[in-house]
Amino acid sequence: MLNKFTRASFSARNLRRKPLRTIILIIAIASLVSALVFSLSFVARVALGIKIASERLGADILVVPAGSRGAAEDVLLENKAKSFYMDRGMMERVRAVKGIDKMTFQTYLTTMQGKCCDVPETVVVAFDQDTDFLIKPWLTEKFNRRLDKGEALVGNESAFNIRVGLVEVDSVLFGNVFKMVGVLDKTGTGLDNALFIDSSNLDDIIRKGSADLRPNQISIIFLKVKQGLDPYKVAGEIEDAIVEVDTMARKDIGKSIITVLRDIGSIFIFTMALISLLSAFLTWAIFSAIANERAREVGIMRAIGAREKHIVAVFLFEVLIVGTIGSIIGILVGTASSILLAKSFSIMKNLPMHMGIMQRIIIASAGFVAGNAVCIAGALAPIQKIKKMEPLMAIKKE
Amino acid sequence: MPQIEIKELTKIYSIGDQEIKAVNNISLNIDKGEFISIVGHSGSGKTSLVSIIGGIMRPSSGHVFFNGQDICALDDDRLSEYRNEKIGFIFQFASLLPMLTSRENVMLPGLFRTTPQPGDDARALQYLDLVGLGDKAEAYPSQLSGGQQRRVAIARALMYEPQMVLADEPTGDLDEETEAEIMGLFSKLNREHEITFILITHNLELAGMAGRRLRMTRGELVTV
Numbered sequence: 001m002l003n004k005f006t007r008a009s010f011s012a013r014n015l016r017r018k019p020l021r022t023i024i025l026i027i028a029i030a031s032l033v034s035a036l037v038f039s040l041s042f043v044a045r046v047a048l049g050i051k052i053a054s055e056r057l058g059a060d061i062l063v064v065p066a067g068s069r070g071a072a073e074d075v076l077l078e079n080k081a082k083s084f085y086m087d088r089g090m091m092e093r094v095r096a097v098k099g100i101d102k103m104t105f106q107t108y109l110t111t112m113q114g115k116c117c118d119v120p121e122t123v124v125v126a127f128d129q130d131t132d133f134l135i136k137p138w139l140t141e142k143f144n145r146r147l148d149k150g151e152a153l154v155g156n157e158s159a160f161n162i163r164v165g166l167v168e169v170d171s172v173l174f175g176n177v178f179k180m181v182g183v184l185d186k187t188g189t190g191l192d193n194a195l196f197i198d199s200s201n202l203d204d205i206i207r208k209g210s211a212d213l214r215p216n217q218i219s220i221i222f223l224k225v226k227q228g229l230d231p232y233k234v235a236g237e238i239e240d241a242i243v244e245v246d247t248m249a250r251k252d253i254g255k256s257i258i259t260v261l262r263d264i265g266s267i268f269i270f271t272m273a274l275i276s277l278l279s280a281f282l283t284w285a286i287f288s289a290i291a292n293e294r295a296r297e298v299g300i301m302r303a304i305g306a307r308e309k310h311i312v313a314v315f316l317f318e319v320l321i322v323g324t325i326g327s328i329i330g331i332l333v334g335t336a337s338s339i340l341l342a343k344s345f346s347i348m349k350n351l352p353m354h355m356g357i358m359q360r361i362i363i364a365s366a367g368f369v370a371g372n373a374v375c376i377a378g379a380l381a382p383i384q385k386i387k388k389m390e391p392l393m394a395i396k397k398e
Numbered sequence: 399m400p401q402i403e404i405k406e407l408t409k410i411y412s413i414g415d416q417e418i419k420a421v422n423n424i425s426l427n428i429d430k431g432e433f434i435s436i437v438g439h440s441g442s443g444k445t446s447l448v449s450i451i452g453g454i455m456r457p458s459s460g461h462v463f464f465n466g467q468d469i470c471a472l473d474d475d476r477l478s479e480y481r482n483e484k485i486g487f488i489f490q491f492a493s494l495l496p497m498l499t500s501r502e503n504v505m506l507p508g509l510f511r512t513t514p515q516p517g518d519d520a521r522a523l524q525y526l527d528l529v530g531l532g533d534k535a536e537a538y539p540s541q542l543s544g545g546q547q548r549r550v551a552i553a554r555a556l557m558y559e560p561q562m563v564l565a566d567e568p569t570g571d572l573d574e575e576t577e578a579e580i581m582g583l584f585s586k587l588n589r590e591h592e593i594t595f596i597l598i599t600h601n602l603e604l605a606g607m608a609g610r611r612l613r614m615t616r617g618e619l620v621t622v
Contacts, residue, residue, distance in 0.1 A: 005502045007509060013497040300493045303454045304554070305482020305510040307475050391454035391481075395489070 007310075011317035014294075025286055025375075026326040032272075032279045033330025033371040034337065039268040040363045041338035042345070045355050046261055050077060050253070058134045059222035060231040062248040063094055063238060069246050072220055073253060079155075079193035081110035081121050085217040086244065093242050094221055099234045102224040104131040107202060109211050111173060111195075116210035118172045122158060125191065126199040134222055135184070135196060143182035147198045152178040156185060157192040175208030176201065276374050283322075283378025287315070291382040292397075298386050299394030308387040315386070319379045320372060327371030331364045399466060401562070401594055402428035402451060407460035409446050409617075420446040421457065422617035430561070431592035433585070435599060435608035436619075443617040444598045445490075445566055451596065452485050452564045453477045482510055486555030490567035490598075493551050494539040500526060501535040504554045511558075525553040528583065530576070545572045552580060556587065562594040563587075569604065581607060 015022045057076065064072045065086040074080035091105060107126040111117040127135050129146055139153070147153065152173070169180045178197065186192055205211050225234045235247035291298075298311055338355075386394070409421035420443040428434060438444050449455040451462055453469050461468050469480055481487075494503045504522040526532050529549035531542075539547050548568065555563055563584070569577040581604060587593045599605050611622040 005498075005505055005509070010498075010509065017497055297495055299454075300489070300495070301506070301510070302478070303452070303481060303487050303489075304507045305478050307478040307510065309475075310478075310510050390456065392449045393455075395454075 007313060008317060011314050012321060014290075014314070015318050015321060018290075021286060021289075022322060025283060025322050026329065028279045028282050029323055029326025029371045029375055030329035030333065032275045032374060033327045033367040034334035035275055035330075036272055036370055037331055037334025037363055037367040038337045038341075039272065040366060041335065041355065041360075043261060043265050043268065044359055044363065045338070045342070048355070048359070057222075057250060057253065058137065058224075060225045060250055061223040061235045061238070062250075062253070063090070063221035063223065063245050064219070064248070066244055066246050069248055072248070075108055075123055075219075076191065076253065079123055079191070081123055083108065083110055083212055084219055085213065086219075088216040088218045090242065090245060091218070091221055094223070094238055094245075097234065097238050097241055099225050099229045099237070100223050101226045102131070102133050103221060104128055104133060105199075105218040105221050106134075107199060107213070107217065108219040109174065109205070109213060116172075116174045119195070123191075123194040124152075124173060125194050125196045126202050127196060128199045133224065138184045138186075139182070147181070147196075149198065149200055149204075150176065150178055151181045151197070153182045153184055153196040154180050155192040155194045155196070156183060158195060173197070174205040174210045176204050276370070279374045280378035283319070283375050284381060287319070287379040287382040290318075291315075291386040295386065295389065295394045295397035298389070299391045299397070302389075302391035302394065311387040312383055315379065315383045316376070319375045319383075323372035323375035324368075326375070327368045330371055331367050334367060335360065335364065400427035401430040401432075401465060402426070403461075403463040403466075404428075404451070405461045405463070407447070407450060407462065408458050409443070409450060409455070410458040419443075419617045421450065423460070424617075424619050426612075426619060428594060428596070430594055431588065433588045433595045433597070433607075433609045434612060435597045435605035435610070436612045436614055437599060437602065437605050437622070438614035442614040444614050446617075447614065447619070448564045448566060448596055448598060451562075452487060453481050454487075478510070479512065482507055483558070484561045486558075486560035486563040486593075488548075488552055488555045488563065488565040488568040490570060492539070492544065492547050494547050494554075496539050499536045499538055500531060500542070500550045500553075503539070503550055504557050506554060507558055521557060522553070525557050526550070528556075529553045530579065545576060548572060549576065549580070552583075556583075559591060560593065562596070564596050566598045567600070568597070569599075569601075577604075 062072060065084050068084035071082040071084045074082050085107070088105070091103065094100070095103060105128055109124040109126065111119055111122050111124055125135075135153075143153070152171070170177050171180060172178075173195070178195075178201075184192070184196065202213065203215070206213055206215055223234070225231050231249045235249050238245065238247050298306075301311065301314075389397070404424055404426040407421055407424045408419065411418045411420055422443070424447065436444050436447070446455065450457050453472075457470060461470050463469070464480065464484065469477060472480060487493075494500075495506065498506065501519070501522045504525055505518050508518045523532060523535055526535050529552055531546060531549055531553070534542060534546060534550075539550070542550065548570070549572070552568060555565070565584075569580055572580065584595055584597070585607070588595050595608070597604070597608060605611050605622075613620050613622050
């Protein structure tokens with residue numbers, strides 16, 4: 001049985017002649033692509049997580065104590081334990097501003113294992129069931145009643161954190177025993193890691209003295225504006241009227257993280273540009289060496305009828321084989337790293353996993369294109385040089 | 399009309415400030431089916447002349463007409479096609495590609511043809527048989543002796559039955575017996591298929607087998 005002899009097999013055999021050199025080139029491209037896929041996944045995941053979290057929050061405007069925007073974002077997006085309070089009377093002042101349709105409040109408490117509570121550190125959200133329009137949509141069909149005093153709901157992810165796994169478990173929170181009676185649906189926000197109680201429990205908690213909270217204190221007021229009104233305008237009017245508060249429109253939630261992310265993105269872009277340059281340089285150096293070594297062979301091929309485009313095709317196919325193998329390895333390594341190492345980054349620790357298959361495909365495609373493009377860019381000059389040589393000159397080149 | 403018509407052909411190499419005329423104003427006609435030998439000292443311009451005729455080097459001035467067409471005026475694609483379809487090259491050095499087997503080396507010109515021909519495998523084996531290497535079809539050049547490599551190169555040059563074979567010291571590494579066989583093959587192809595042969599050699603005995611003998615001295619051509 002004779003082996004099939006084609007231009008593709010010809011290129012593949014050329015690469016096999018110097019396996020170590022080929023492997024080095026593949027590793028370089030794989031490193032570039034894996035770094036690219038990892039960083040794109042990182043940035044896309046955080047950005048998307050923030051976008052979805054803010055969209056799912058269900059409120060148009062958040063009103064927080066002045067100077068607490070960052071702390072509010074930390075709680076809502078990442079479930080970071082933060083305390084910030086304002087007087088509940090602030091609600092009446094906000095209500096006086098025109099254009100508000102719905103309004104509710106939440107008060108955030110931070111648990112400390114062994115000190116006040118028997119659950120690991122997390123945020124406890126006290127909400128007002130009469131006015132709430134944020135938590136209700138995430139209550140499962142199984143739990144379609146009001147929460148009683150001494151009862152708590154657990155966030156979708158929190159069920160794992162406090163190791164109850166199932167409901168109907170008693171836990172001590174701020175010196176009071178709470179029965180975990182239900183689990184919220186996944187919200188895709190930092191609240192997935194929180195515990196939820198009715199605000200009527202706050203008096204008992206304050207009485208026990210194990211929480212840093214005074215009577216009638218709340219953390220955030222959530223607002224829905226009347227249809228057709230611009231949330232930014234209403235938010236501006238609230239800030240003008242009440243100097244003790246800051247406001248955040250829904251689209252601004254996560255702005256501080258996005259600003260940091262933009263900086264991280266710039267560092268990634270710079271690093272990627274540097275790695276791409278190095279990979280292209282390595283490809284150029286290796287293909288220059290290959291072109292020099294094979295000058296006589298190219299001359300012979302030209303003498304027996306190879307056109308310039310045939311020479312380009314032979315070398316380009318070699319480049320594409322290296323680029324494709326390197327890119328595929330890079331995509332696999334980069335994707336695996338982005339999944340395995342995600343929880344090593346505090347910014348991603350509490351952000352929900354929102355990378356869909358489509359996003360992964362887009363990032364993988366970008367990595368594939370970049371890997372091959374860098375390879376081609378690096379090899380182009382040596383290929384151009386060798387194809388332009390007069391056959392006899394190429395044959396005589398030592 | 400002659401198959402090859404060379405008119406006032408000159409090739410000048412520039413080495414630093416110095417200019418060397420490798421081919422000096424040569425004019426020559428070669429008819430289809432001729433068997434020409436060219437002898438001359440090293441550096442006399444034999445290889446340069448044959449390289450220009452074969453289209454692997456462009457002249458400094460002058461023209462080479464092949465069947466009336468000026469090959470010096472062809473663009474790269476057409477010139478490559480000319481080399482691929484009309485010319486068979488046999489170089490004076492090892493010219494096989496190391497990662498290809500003997501069979502694949504013989505088939506190599508077919509890889510660059512605009513219209514691939516069916517049955518290339520069988521033809522390659524047939525030509526390898528012709529040069530006595532039928533049993534070495536799947537051997538790589540590193541597994542062949544210098545003489546065997548030369549014979550594979552000859553099979554490659556003849557594989558697509560070119561109209562003209564340009565052979566630069568084709569039997570240099572071969573023993574007398576193989577040399578005679580190869581020369582016999584050349585004569586047969588020349589006679590039966592009217593393939594034109596231009597043979598560069600130092601061997602006056604081989605040169606004597608050609609129908610027309612030429613000598614090159616300092617870029618100029620004289621009939622012996």
